[in-house]
Amino acid sequence: MAPKYKLTYFNLRARGELSRLVLAAGGVPFEDYRIERPAWAELKPNTPMGQMPLLEVDGQVVCQSGAIARYLARETGLGGKSSWEEAQVDMFVCGVDDLITEFCDAFFAPDEATKEERTKALGPYVTKFLGNYEKLSGSEGHLVGSSLTYADLAFFVGMHDVLKHSAGALEKYPKLAKVVESVKDNKGVAAYIAERPESDI
Amino acid sequence: MAPKYKLTYFNLRARGELSRLVLAAGGVPFEDYRIERPAWAELKPNTPMGQMPLLEVDGQVVCQSGAIARYLARETGLGGKSSWEEAQVDMFVCGVDDLITEFCDAFFAPDEATKEERTKALGPYVTKFLGNYEKLSGSEGHLVGSSLTYADLAFFVGMHDVLKHSAGALEKYPKLAKVVESVKDNKGVAAYIAERPESDI
Numbered sequence: 001m002a003p004k005y006k007l008t009y010f011n012l013r014a015r016g017e018l019s020r021l022v023l024a025a026g027g028v029p030f031e032d033y034r035i036e037r038p039a040w041a042e043l044k045p046n047t048p049m050g051q052m053p054l055l056e057v058d059g060q061v062v063c064q065s066g067a068i069a070r071y072l073a074r075e076t077g078l079g080g081k082s083s084w085e086e087a088q089v090d091m092f093v094c095g096v097d098d099l100i101t102e103f104c105d106a107f108f109a110p111d112e113a114t115k116e117e118r119t120k121a122l123g124p125y126v127t128k129f130l131g132n133y134e135k136l137s138g139s140e141g142h143l144v145g146s147s148l149t150y151a152d153l154a155f156f157v158g159m160h161d162v163l164k165h166s167a168g169a170l171e172k173y174p175k176l177a178k179v180v181e182s183v184k185d186n187k188g189v190a191a192y193i194a195e196r197p198e199s200d201i
Numbered sequence: 202m203a204p205k206y207k208l209t210y211f212n213l214r215a216r217g218e219l220s221r222l223v224l225a226a227g228g229v230p231f232e233d234y235r236i237e238r239p240a241w242a243e244l245k246p247n248t249p250m251g252q253m254p255l256l257e258v259d260g261q262v263v264c265q266s267g268a269i270a271r272y273l274a275r276e277t278g279l280g281g282k283s284s285w286e287e288a289q290v291d292m293f294v295c296g297v298d299d300l301i302t303e304f305c306d307a308f309f310a311p312d313e314a315t316k317e318e319r320t321k322a323l324g325p326y327v328t329k330f331l332g333n334y335e336k337l338s339g340s341e342g343h344l345v346g347s348s349l350t351y352a353d354l355a356f357f358v359g360m361h362d363v364l365k366h367s368a369g370a371l372e373k374y375p376k377l378a379k380v381v382e383s384v385k386d387n388k389g390v391a392a393y394i395a396e397r398p399e400s401d402i
Contacts, residue, residue, distance in 0.1 A: 049296055049333050057285070066267065067291035074284050083275050084258070090268035095250055132250050 005030035009053040015065040021153040024192035026076025073150040092151035096158040137175040141182035156183040206231035210254035216266040217254040222354040225393035227277025274351040293352035297359040338376040342383035357384040
């Protein structure tokens with residue numbers, strides 16, 4: 001019997017979206033359980049590390065967004081075709097995680113002045129990030145190899161807010177623009193995105 | 202022929218130590234290349250993402266500390282015995298990475314007041330961390346399963362500064378104290394530690 005997956009997180013992309021996209025691209029049905037702060041306050045003491053997202057697989061629980069996404073990528077065959085390819089994919093995913101941390105740090109800044117300062121710093125950060133990724137990316141619409149991996153999905157997640165603020169942000173990065181198109185073309189991803197709730201980050 | 206490994210990083214534990222320990226525990230010879238800031242300034246523009254640590258395997262390069270450690274754990278058989286065990290190991294490693302981030306944020310604080318504030322916050326953070334890990338840990342001297350994984354090594358790295366500040370920090374956590382002993386008992390780790398240079402963090 002196919003395992004039963006349940007992903008629990010806030011109604012945010014942030015640290016949950018990559019795992020949702022891996023499941024969607026992998027064509028794996030899952031319970032996309034989104035909770036608000038009061039429900040989280042109740043659940044938190046009974047979680048492994050007091051953190052979300054949480055992944056339940058047939059009732060067994062694991063936390064930490066990176067560990068969850070990597071597990072799901074392995075299970076869906078989106079992790080890379082060899083151990084070295086896995087390392088490269090992992091590197092790209094970690095780099096996007098750094099980018100998402102920058103966005104989250106700006107979004108959840110403790111005060112307006114800090115928020116403004118951090119938001120301003122995002123521009124140069126993104127430019128450097130895109131330059132590196134374009135240079136490292138494969139040219140066939142995939143960051144690594146010649147088929148979809150969760151590195152492409154992670155990049156797509158990372159680009160959400162970048163492209164929202166500046167639709168032409170990838171004009172100077174043809175290989176990366178192609179990666180985004182490859183992800184959008186994936187039927188599972190397209191179906192998921194058509195249905196997903198709106199969220200701030 | 203066995204692959205040739207070179208790990209390039211500052212003379213710090215921080216983001217490089219876990220990979221060094223994985224190689225040491227795995228009994229894999231490697232070049233432990235430690236560089237100072239001027240050499241790094243020169244090297245930086247020619248690295249994938251302008252970041253260290255860097256791992257070279259027979260001349261091919263990958264960056265991102267997590268991706269490097271996971272790759273080396275796979276190659277040395279220290280990553281977990283099944284995909285689900287890998288996920289659990291990964292979860293523990295990510296949790297330690299969060300802890301190390303707290304320590305690094307305090308150590309590299311932009312000013313003395315921030316440093317003091319962040320250092321003060323470490324105490325409660327560590328207490329919560331240890332409570333979670335003790336609860337989740339296996340009882341055979343290993344966080345996951347019944348043999349050494351790089352989760353144990355990561356925990357050992359995370360405990361370095363905790364135990365330096367308070368040698369009895371694990372007295373109330375018998376399962377975790379046993380994990381530290383298991384790691385110390387590993388011959389490869391012991392030999393590496395006997396030779397490693399001192400560093401602040």
